[in-house]
Amino acid sequence: MTDQSSNQMWGGRFAAGPDAIMEAINASIGFDKRMAAQDIAGSRAHAAMLAATGVITDNDAEAIREGLLTVLSEIESGSFQFSTALEDIHMNVEARLKEVIGEPAGRLHTGRSRNDQVATDFKLWVRDQFDAAEKGLLALIKALVDQAEAGADWVMPGFTHLQTAQPVTWGHHMMAYVEMFGRDLSRVRDARARMNESPLGAAALAGTSFPIDRDMTASALGFDRPAANSLDAVSDRDFALEFLSTASICAVHLSRFAEELVIWSSAQFRFVTLSDRFSTGSSIMPQKKNPDAAELIRAKVGRIFGANTALMMVMKGLPLAYSKDMQEDKEQVFDAADNWMLALAAMEGMVKDMTGNRESLAAAAGSGFSTATDLADWMVRVLKVPFRDAHHVTGALVAMAEGRGCDLPDLSLEDMQGVHDGITEDIFTVLGVENSVNSRMSYGGTAPAQVRAQVKRWKEILAG
Numbered sequence: 205m206t207d208q209s210s211n212q213m214w215g216g217r218f219a220a221g222p223d224a225i226m227e228a229i230n231a232s233i234g235f236d237k238r239m240a241a242q243d244i245a246g247s248r249a250h251a252a253m254l255a256a257t258g259v260i261t262d263n264d265a266e267a268i269r270e271g272l273l274t275v276l277s278e279i280e281s282g283s284f285q286f287s288t289a290l291e292d293i294h295m296n297v298e299a300r301l302k303e304v305i306g307e308p309a310g311r312l313h314t315g316r317s318r319n320d321q322v323a324t325d326f327k328l329w330v331r332d333q334f335d336a337a338e339k340g341l342l343a344l345i346k347a348l349v350d351q352a353e354a355g356a357d358w359v360m361p362g363f364t365h366l367q368t369a370q371p372v373t374w375g376h377h378m379m380a381y382v383e384m385f386g387r388d389l390s391r392v393r394d395a396r397a398r399m400n401e402s403p404l405g406a407a408a409l410a411g412t413s414f415p416i417d418r419d420m421t422a423s424a425l426g427f428d429r430p431a432a433n434s435l436d437a438v439s440d441r442d443f444a445l446e447f448l449s450t451a452s453i454c455a456v457h458l459s460r461f462a463e464e465l466v467i468w469s470s471a472q473f474r475f476v477t478l479s480d481r482f483s484t485g486s487s488i489m490p491q492k493k494n495p496d497a498a499e500l501i502r503a504k505v506g507r508i509f510g511a512n513t514a515l516m517m518v519m520k521g522l523p524l525a526y527s528k529d530m531q532e533d534k535e536q537v538f539d540a541a542d543n544w545m546l547a548l549a550a551m552e553g554m555v556k557d558m559t560g561n562r563e564s565l566a567a568a569a570g571s572g573f574s575t576a577t578d579l580a581d582w583m584v585r586v587l588k589v590p591f592r593d594a595h596h597v598t599g600a601l602v603a604m605a606e607g608r609g610c611d612l613p614d615l616s617l618e619d620m621q622g623v624h625d626g627i628t629e630d631i632f633t634v635l636g637v638e639n640s641v642n643s644r645m646s647y648g649g650t651a652p653a654q655v656r657a658q659v660k661r662w663k664e665i666l667a668g
């Protein structure tokens with residue numbers, strides 16, 4: 205006789221139930237209940253296929269279908285009693301199905317295993333998240349393109365080493381992030397297309413002797429095709445790793461922009477004003493308006509990349525096919541997905557609401573000898589001086605201006621001629637920041653006309 209407390213799904217071989225600690229380490233229901241809808245969708249597709257192939261009767265399939273819908277509505281309404289003893293979402297659903305419809309429930313698991321079942325459920329869940337990420341990225345890109353369009357010709361300092369380098373335009377800076385998030389978008393789409401193969405029907409690891417139709421379940425679940433190797437199908441978690449690595453790279457991009465917003469919104473910079481809706485106050489310093497959302501977005505990369513590292517390490521060295529280690533995949537992905545979507549939405553909200561401070565940007569653009577390169581380029585172009593020599597002369601002029609506490613355009617022609625006698629009045633036409641940015645018409649350069657061309661290209665992409 206089997207002990208009454210042993211598992212009702214596989215208790216036949218067992219004389220005793222699990223130790224409480226065994227149950228605690230083994231159970232995943234606490235988190236995999238998030239895949240309930242996917243689990244039921246997978247079971248419905250499987251049952252319909254079993255009936256179509258004559259493995260179970262139409263009556264049983266109909267009972268299973270009705271029963272699964274009942275279970276789903278119980279889960280959605282919150283009345284479902286999840287049980288840790290039943291380990292995971294798969295066994296919780298099946299056990300409840302048995303209570304609801306009785307004997308036919310026992311036929312659902314024909315020609316399938318929890319190994320292909322969990323791979324299928326998890327893929328469906330991750331696929332939805334890729335779709336959510338695509339939406340979030342498109343919305344963020346649109347917000348950035350709108351900012352770029354509004355300030356296509358606003359001048360601001362461009363930096364290298366966070367030292368003023370050359371003037372750029374606000375629009376150009378916004379469009380740099382559009383390119384980054386655009387690559388994230390293309391990674392999302394690539395990975396989604398690559399993952400869209402159905403593991404269902406791979407069974408435990410070797411396939412099944414039942415005459416199942418894997419194309420039928422694949423297409424019912426929106427997969428492009430069934431996965432071609434059953435061993436691989438149950439042990440593959442590349443889709444989760446690609447999701448996490450794509451999320452990680454995107455989170456790096458988000459953190460870089462978040463960092464810029466933190467700097468730009470400071471009293472020292474005043475490049476941008478964040479809206480009250482995306483800022484917080486201080487409980488002690490009444491004057492403060494803190495960029496908390498930007499800081500938290502900057503921090504999210506820590507846990508997202510942490511999840512990526514964690515799952516890489518879980519998967520490393522695992523022999524084929526399924527191992528229980530793989531149950532550790534879900535919490536990492538769930539947490540990373542939640543935080544990635546939140547960070548995308550928060551960044552979109554901040555970008556939509558923020559105001560670039562045109563005057564502060566322009567004032568900063570002209571400081572720090574930002575048009576020194578333009579001066580050197582002018583000498584090369586007009587005086588045919590080799591660039592290295594022009595660089596040297598310009599350096600001397602910068603030193604002179606620095607010594608006098610003024611900017612390059614404030615030096616007199618005589619001062620300049622004292623350093624290089626070929627310099628003429630014409631030099632002043634290139635020293636203004638507007639002239640500087642307008643002149644950078646090379647493809648992908650910062651000139652407003654180039655920015656507007658990129659805005660137009662992206663608007664067409666966004667319009668589909």
Ligand code: ARG
Nearest residue numbers: 232292318319322528530531
């Ligand atoms: N809860 C398990 C997981 O998430 C489901 C698969 C269990 N398979 C098994 N053979 N024990 O991975």
